[in-house]
Amino acid sequence: MADPMTRIPVAEQDPKVRATNFEEVCLGYSKEEAMEEATRCLKCKNPQCRQGCPVSIDIPGFISKLQEGDIKEAYFTISKYSALPAVCGRVCPQESQCEAKCVRGIKGDAISIGKLERFVADWARENNVKPVAADEKNGKKVAVIGSGPAGLTCAGDLAKLGYDVTIFEALHKAGGVLSYGIPEFRLPKNTVVASEIENVRALGVKIETNVIIGKSTTIDELMDEEGFDAVFIGSGAGLPRFMGIPGENANGVFSANEYLTRSNLMKAFDDSYATPIVAGKKVAVVGGGNVAMDAARTALRLGAEVHIVYRRGEEELPARVEEVHHAKEEGIIFNLLTNPTEILVGEDGCVTGMKCVEMELGEPDESGRRSPVVKEGSDFVLDVDTVIMSLGTSPNPLISSTTKGLETNRRKCIVAEDNGATTKDGVFAGGDAVTGAATVILAMGAGKTAAQAIDEYLQGK
Numbered sequence: 001m002a003d004p005m006t007r008i009p010v011a012e013q014d015p016k017v018r019a020t021n022f023e024e025v026c027l028g029y030s031k032e033e034a035m036e037e038a039t040r041c042l043k044c045k046n047p048q049c050r051q052g053c054p055v056s057i058d059i060p061g062f063i064s065k066l067q068e069g070d071i072k073e074a075y076f077t078i079s080k081y082s083a084l085p086a087v088c089g090r091v092c093p094q095e096s097q098c099e100a101k102c103v104r105g106i107k108g109d110a111i112s113i114g115k116l117e118r119f120v121a122d123w124a125r126e127n128n129v130k131p132v133a134a135d136e137k138n139g140k141k142v143a144v145i146g147s148g149p150a151g152l153t154c155a156g157d158l159a160k161l162g163y164d165v166t167i168f169e170a171l172h173k174a175g176g177v178l179s180y181g182i183p184e185f186r187l188p189k190n191t192v193v194a195s196e197i198e199n200v201r202a203l204g205v206k207i208e209t210n211v212i213i214g215k216s217t218t219i220d221e222l223m224d225e226e227g228f229d230a231v232f233i234g235s236g237a238g239l240p241r242f243m244g245i246p247g248e249n250a251n252g253v254f255s256a257n258e259y260l261t262r263s264n265l266m267k268a269f270d271d272s273y274a275t276p277i278v279a280g281k282k283v284a285v286v287g288g289g290n291v292a293m294d295a296a297r298t299a300l301r302l303g304a305e306v307h308i309v310y311r312r313g314e315e316e317l318p319a320r321v322e323e324v325h326h327a328k329e330e331g332i333i334f335n336l337l338t339n340p341t342e343i344l345v346g347e348d349g350c351v352t353g354m355k356c357v358e359m360e361l362g363e364p365d366e367s368g369r370r371s372p373v374v375k376e377g378s379d380f381v382l383d384v385d386t387v388i389m390s391l392g393t394s395p396n397p398l399i400s401s402t403t404k405g406l407e408t409n410r411r412k413c414i415v416a417e418d419n420g421a422t423t424k425d426g427v428f429a430g431g432d433a434v435t436g437a438a439t440v441i442l443a444m445g446a447g448k449t450a451a452q453a454i455d456e457y458l459q460g461k
């Protein structure tokens with residue numbers, strides 16, 4: 001029996017090998033490892049881990065089923081709360097949520113809740129175990145806009161309650177950021193993402209792709225002409241921001257969203273696809289969040305030398321610690337306390353370098369983080385031929401500008417109450433479209449809350 005204070009380590013691909021392929025970095029627990037890790041859980045009466053989970057998964061409940069060896073029941077326990085457990089087990093920031101609150105973490109290592117969730121969900125997929133659909137339909141129709149985590153969760157929960165749900169998705173493939181943003185080496189598309197979307201379909205949800213609400217049809221038309229009794233907007237925050245510095249329009253400057261979409265959704269990394277991508281020999285990724293790490297690690301796998309350029313220090317990096325650690329192991333170079341001031345452009349219109357200044361940290365700003373201040377006379381040129389801007393995103397204004405009575409705030413986010421109700425009767429919203437860019441589990445939590453509110457709203461009609 002292993003030391004109960006120490007977490008069972010999880011196998012990963014060797015950094016040197018994985019830096020040259022797009023296969024998954026983390027290999028997950030075997031059944032024996034998962035069972036052994038599960039035995040460390042104290043099955044607390046007042047489980048703090050559960051309070052740290054935005055969708056309140058019954059964590060001791062599923063882990064105790066795992067301890068008994070009943071993996072099927074462990075899966076049914078999780079799927080009461082989450083439609084996407086294999087996704088969340090891979091990409092949720094557990095270290096700052098459930099695992100941060102686990103009492104085992106006070107004197108030893110917190111239980112590896114995310115890796116156990118992943119194990120259970122993968123086992124269910126491999127053994128063809130599916131969540132249970134509603135017996136009867138109630139005759140009411142709900143439209144869901146967007147097939148990301150918010151839309152899929154809201155749609156799945158409403159279908160379980162008997163609603164006739166149709167998801168309208170602008171792209172040719174469902175999944176939102178799970179399909180077009182997060183790279184294959186962190187979240188495999190054809191197995192993990194596709195199968196969790198199939199599970200939502202198996203609950204009776206219809207998914208219509210290539211339908212842009214605001215262009216193909218509008219919310220008012222869905223409600224007035226197509227018989228939908230309520231609408232949920234889960235359209236995300238896919239509009240990239242740029243710095244506004246000279247040279248940003250040069251050939252070889254991308255938004256992280258475009259770069260990742262070419263690679264993930266349109267499979268540019270795979271030679272059998274025709275999608276073009278500028279791999280670059282020396283690439284600068286500007287930004288320090290998860291999206292920046294994903295873009296950097298994608299460029300590295302396409303063969304480039306890659307620099308992360310971030311204006312604050314290591315402690316302020318907003319990306320998950322695990323992602324920064326993996327990026328460093330793979331050989332990404334971190335230019336911290338560095339800020340670009342101009343992208344240098346050759347006569348052919350292509351990037352030839354990036355002018356930067358060094359920064360130092362001053363007083364804390366309104367976010368509580370120390371604000372970066374330019375070091376006088378520290379200008380230098382970073383020798384790069386490709387620049388990927390990863391400075392955050394905001395919601396696309398298409399839906400708000402084509403829907404009467406739907407209010408947005410100054411950040412272009414849809415205004416919604418805590419239960420998702422917007423300023424338009426019968427229309428609810430949640431996820432990144434309301435909060436701005438956030439996390440998978442927060443989007444799922446918002447989809448869940450809105451499903452309950454839509455049910456209450458339609459029961460009262």
Ligand SMILES: Cc1cc2nc3c(=O)[nH]c(=O)nc-3n(C[C@H](O)[C@H](O)[C@H](O)COP(=O)(O)OP(=O)(O)OC[C@H]3O[C@@H](n4cnc5c(N)ncnc54)[C@H](O)[C@@H]3O)c2cc1C
Nearest residue numbers: 146148149150170176177181213236431432438439440443
């Ligand atoms: C590269 C990257 C890496 C990330 N890594 C992590 C991570 O490791 N962990 C984590 O928790 N979070 C991560 N996130 C954030 C997380 O993915 C998002 O917070 C989450 O996907 C938001 O879910 P959503 O359902 O609100 O929106 P989205 O996932 O953005 O889905 C919105 C969907 O709506 C569709 N849509 C938009 N407009 C319309 C329209 N007019 N008509 C029809 N459909 C429309 C879009 O095409 C899209 O499919 C990452 C984000 C990115 C970009």
Ligand code: SF4
Nearest residue numbers: 041042044049102103
């Ligand atoms: S807090 Fe930790 S030990 Fe307690 S039930 Fe949750 S996972 Fe198990």
